[in-house]
Amino acid sequence: MAEVAEKTEAAASPGAAAGTPAVKTVELRKKFGRTVALAGLSMTVPRGEVFGFLGPNGAGKTTAVKLLLGLLTPTSGEGWLLGKRLGDLGTRRHIGYLPELFRYQAWLTASEVLTLHCELAPLPRASWKDEIRTVLETVGLTERANDRVGTFSKGMQQRLGLGAALLGEPELVFLDEPTSALDPVGRHDVREIIRGLASRGTAVFLNSHLLSEVEQVCDRVAVVDHGRVIAEGTMDDLLGGTAVRVRVAGLAQADKNQLAKFGRIDDEGEQLTFASLDPGRVPELVATIVSMGGRVYEVAPRHQTLEDRFLQLLEDEEK
Amino acid sequence: MPPFLVIARLTIQESSRRRLLLALLILTLVVVGFSAWGFNKITTLTRANGTPLPPEQVALLTSQLLIVVTFMFSGVLALSAAVVAGPLISGEVESGLLLSMLARPVRRSEVVIGKWLGLAALVAVYAAGAGSLELGAVDWATGYLPPHPVELLVFVAAEGLVLLSVGMLLSTRLSGITAGVIALVAWLMAWIAGVVGDIGTGLQNQALENVGVVSHLLLPSDGLWRGAIYAMEPDTLIAAMRALGAAGRANPFAAADPPPTQFLAWVVIWFALVLSLSIWSFRTREI
Numbered sequence: 001m002a003e004v005a006e007k008t009e010a011a012a013s014p015g016a017a018a019g020t021p022a023v024k025t026v027e028l029r030k031k032f033g034r035t036v037a038l039a040g041l042s043m044t045v046p047r048g049e050v051f052g053f054l055g056p057n058g059a060g061k062t063t064a065v066k067l068l069l070g071l072l073t074p075t076s077g078e079g080w081l082l083g084k085r086l087g088d089l090g091t092r093r094h095i096g097y098l099p100e101l102f103r104y105q106a107w108l109t110a111s112e113v114l115t116l117h118c119e120l121a122p123l124p125r126a127s128w129k130d131e132i133r134t135v136l137e138t139v140g141l142t143e144r145a146n147d148r149v150g151t152f153s154k155g156m157q158q159r160l161g162l163g164a165a166l167l168g169e170p171e172l173v174f175l176d177e178p179t180s181a182l183d184p185v186g187r188h189d190v191r192e193i194i195r196g197l198a199s200r201g202t203a204v205f206l207n208s209h210l211l212s213e214v215e216q217v218c219d220r221v222a223v224v225d226h227g228r229v230i231a232e233g234t235m236d237d238l239l240g241g242t243a244v245r246v247r248v249a250g251l252a253q254a255d256k257n258q259l260a261k262f263g264r265i266d267d268e269g270e271q272l273t274f275a276s277l278d279p280g281r282v283p284e285l286v287a288t289i290v291s292m293g294g295r296v297y298e299v300a301p302r303h304q305t306l307e308d309r310f311l312q313l314l315e316d317e318e319k
Numbered sequence: 320m321p322p323f324l325v326i327a328r329l330t331i332q333e334s335s336r337r338r339l340l341l342a343l344l345i346l347t348l349v350v351v352g353f354s355a356w357g358f359n360k361i362t363t364l365t366r367a368n369g370t371p372l373p374p375e376q377v378a379l380l381t382s383q384l385l386i387v388v389t390f391m392f393s394g395v396l397a398l399s400a401a402v403v404a405g406p407l408i409s410g411e412v413e414s415g416l417l418l419s420m421l422a423r424p425v426r427r428s429e430v431v432i433g434k435w436l437g438l439a440a441l442v443a444v445y446a447a448g449a450g451s452l453e454l455g456a457v458d459w460a461t462g463y464l465p466p467h468p469v470e471l472l473v474f475v476a477a478e479g480l481v482l483l484s485v486g487m488l489l490s491t492r493l494s495g496i497t498a499g500v501i502a503l504v505a506w507l508m509a510w511i512a513g514v515v516g517d518i519g520t521g522l523q524n525q526a527l528e529n530v531g532v533v534s535h536l537l538l539p540s541d542g543l544w545r546g547a548i549y550a551m552e553p554d555t556l557i558a559a560m561r562a563l564g565a566a567g568r569a570n571p572f573a574a575a576d577p578p579p580t581q582f583l584a585w586v587v588i589w590f591a592l593v594l595s596l597s598i599w600s601f602r603t604r605e606i
Contacts, residue, residue, distance in 0.1 A: 069422050072605045089424045097422035101415030105329070107336035119325050120423040164419060174422075 020083030022047045022172045022203035023068060028077035030063055030227075037063040039227035040077065045220075047082075047171070048201040050194055052208065052218035054310060060227040061207045062100050065176050068205075069097060082171055093121060096165030100176035100207070102158055106150030110141055110160050113149060117164045127168075135163035138193060154181040162193065173197060176207040191217050215306040223313050231313050235306070243308045244274045244282060247298035248289055255292040259285075264312050275308040277301075322425045326433025327440070330407075334441055339403075347449045354388055355456035362461055374462075375555065381463040382553050386572055389551060392453065393475045393544060397482040400442055401502035404486025406495025407434050412606050413494065421606070428598040431491070435594060438483050446476035467550035474547035477586065481540045482506055484593045491600040509534045513541035514571040521569025539586045542578055549574040 023045035030038040045051040066072040070087035084091040139159040222232040266273040450472040489498035516531010535542035560575040
């Protein structure tokens with residue numbers, strides 16, 4: 001078995017590699033036995049960018065993050081973080097990470113957990129107090145600083161994990177499903193934190209399947225399915241199309257099937273959403289529905305959402 | 320502070336915060352109190368004619384009872400070490416506790432060494448503290464102190480460290496409960512193999528004798544226990560056993576000779592090998 005990478009390159013400070021991308025991978029592959037978890041991941045995340053990494057459950061998102069962090073060894077391919085090869089210990093001084101499976105020492109207080117991470121980071125001792133105070137404030141845990149983590153709700157533990165990931169003003173932060181345990185207020189807070197990171201030039205690698213969240217904060221996204229990237233680009237690139245929602249009655253299933261020539265349909269009974277339709281074809285669509293005996297009550301073109309695009313990509317992938 | 324010391328401190332802190340140390344302290348005080356009372360009863364024994372036992376007989380009885388008590392104490396220590404070491408690494412991998420820590424500039428070898436050091440310190444301090452307390456209680460109750468008390472405590476602590484090391488090695492790959500159970504069964508089998516070796520010595524059967532030798536090499540817990548026994552025996556008893564020749568060396572609760580120097584050297588190498596193997600095993604584990 002290949003040894004999990006743990007290297008310290010000379011002049012490990014990413015400062016020396018400034019100008020290099022925050023993340024770069026070339027044909028990164030990972031197999032677990034006969035199962036291919038990641039089938040050749042090639043991507044580049046520039047510094048300071050908020051990058052969304054999307055995919056359905058089991059697509060390989062967490063595997064990719066673990067490979068990037070050196071927690072897993074790639075079967076083949078290569079990658080760099082902040083200009084240094086994956087697994088470089090020195091680079092980890094400049095990286096924050098909130099795991100999907102977040103868990104912290106239940107017998108420590110929130111402050112003590114953060115102190116532990118300051119020690120391991122390692123940050124200069126003189127800065128610990130300010131660092132801890134700042135991140136506790138950022139994640140809204142100031143009042144619970146001296147309470148044991150064991151008494152925290154899951155949402156509060158996730159906030160604590162986010163705080164640990166923010167210690168030391170990292171140059172790159174990996175957030176793996178950072179709002180999975182949070183309420184709407186918490187989700188809003190996380191979006192604000194991500195925007196704050198972006199404003200100070202920190203690259204954020206956001207692993208999520210919450211599309212609205214990604215849509216609101218990411219500069220660019222990659223959609224991964226079955227271990228490979230099936231689409232990548234800026235939000236504008238990906239969401240160029242228009243979705244058209246039609247409220248219609250009197251259509252049989254066979255009629256709806258015929259309407260597939262107008263593109264992928266999200267069929268919710270009397271509400272049909274055509275995921276990507278040229279607005280110029282709307283009159284043709286309405287005429288076709290009417291000729292089938294359908295009664296049209298509403299036609300509402302709107303910009304395609306990330307969810308529309310995401311589902312369309314996955315459907316295309318299945319074909 | 321280097322990461323391995325941070326992790327060692329964290330391991331000790333966890334035991335303290337989870338009240339393991341408090342539980343051990345209370346249990347130890349109760350056991351030492353009861354055993355002191357029991358040992359004191361030896362001094363009240365009389366011969367058939369109603370006269371008190373002579374000091375030599377009190378010392379002999381005390382030494383034998385002390386061996387039995389120490390056997391149980393070392394067993395509890397080894398069992399505790401195995402149970403605590405079983406989930407030492409696997410538990411934190413499975414729960415995700417190590418994920419955020421390993422994303423820091425921390426080598427996996429530092430995690431292994433730090434955790435071992437933390438628990439080893441606890442085992443050593445507990446063995447020294449509880450053992451000294453017990454010896455002090457016996458001395459107070461009977462006036463008997465084993466001839467080599469320091470060596471006794473070192474051997475008992477080393478036996479605990481053996482189980483801790485095996486448990487931790489298994490913990491790098493197996494779940495906590497599996498690692499703990501395997502370590503415990505290995506310890507029992509090593510003790511039984513040692514008894515088989517003694518029987519082989521008594522019967523002058525080379526094959527059976529080799530079972531004991533091999534078991535001492537694979538898992539030196541029983542060999543170290545024999546060292547502890549030797550440290551507890553009065554010189555008169557050792558002389559009597561030596562006089563009996565092979566038959567005198569066939570008792571699993573007695574030791575006519577101290578552990579050979581080669582064996583003690585092997586124990587040092589064994590610890591180095593098991594720790595190295597643990598580091599390699601954890602470094603090559605994907606989490």
